[in-house]
Amino acid sequence: MKIVGVGHYAPAHVVTNHDLEAWLDTTDEWITTRTGMKRRHWTSDNEATSDLASAAAEAALVHAGLQAADVDCFIVATVTPDYYFPATACLVATRLGVREKPAFDIAIACSGFIYGLTVASGLIRSGVYRRVMLIGAESLSKILDKGDRSTAILFGDGAGAVILERSEENSFLASDLGADGSRPELLYAHGSGSREPIDHAALDAKLHLIHMQGRETFKLAVNKMVESTGSVLSKANLTKADIAFLIPHQANKRIIDATARYLGLPDDKVVINISEYGNTSAASIPMALSETVRTGRVKPGDLIVFVAFGGGLSWGAVAWRWTA
Ligand code: UT7
16 A cells, blocks of 8 residues: 555644734743744634645645545544534545545544554555545644643644555555553643533633643653654664654654654654644644655655654554655
């Protein structure tokens, strides 16, 4: 199997660090040095995750030279769906003009694309489907406490899509996934599910918005991303020296730099676009992949390692051989 098309989309509304200075006790200098972020894109009131996902999917279809009807299954990785249900993937498939094809969501936060790539690859390799559209899409600005400087500066909105197709070439080399639900409070939006149903008190306390213990999450992110990259390489019988590109989840440039340093990877092998988009959770890796492929940097035969860490806690890596 291989990837035959990639696409990405970010909403038009850009929020710069200087814009944030207008209502938060923060500075462009603090945000830049602590996170590497300069800008992020936020949806407008009348935009939702399925809008971003559909735009990215359309771009991937054009890139692949395919019609939506050529796709057998639609998967959206997101923790900011349009609704609790139906799944956002159902809305996206219909928006693309496709009826009665399978469509479902994967909700595993920042690791969504890694889990989705593993699931989609399994569906193709087992012969269930020939072509799968996998989209990572988020509207995190809709669940941000815009008055909390420790989270409001970090997150952005966007979508990235890939189309996977059965083929003689074997792009999927190995996957390493992990999860630990013992400390959900490190990164969660807890008030609004069945444990703490939303009510006026929960709304007033902003329990439905993102809460994060940043420093602790940071340390775990570096450890797990280094560990998972090592595991996936060993499963694929490869070494760090074989990596052409590391495409990590874009949570913080310092997390990415530390991960790359532990792995001994030079800057030109590490894809970073965090300055433009901030942390877009499940969308960050497919957006970065799409930008890297579309600018012609990726060559046939290149080994790409995708790696992520996020809410759950959850983490994972996929080793992928790029084929033309
Ligand atoms: O996507 C899933 C995974 N997510 C992550 O992995 C995110 C991981 N965490 C991080 O990226 C970082 O921990 C943050 C960017 C969230 C925070 O950076 P930090 O270097 O860990 O800062 P800190 O939380 O240790 O805070 C240091 C200081 C504090 O002030 P005091 O207590 O030292 O006086 C904060 O109140 O920085 C303050 N601070 C800010 N100052 C200006 C926190 N946010 C801001 C801000 N502007 N926006």
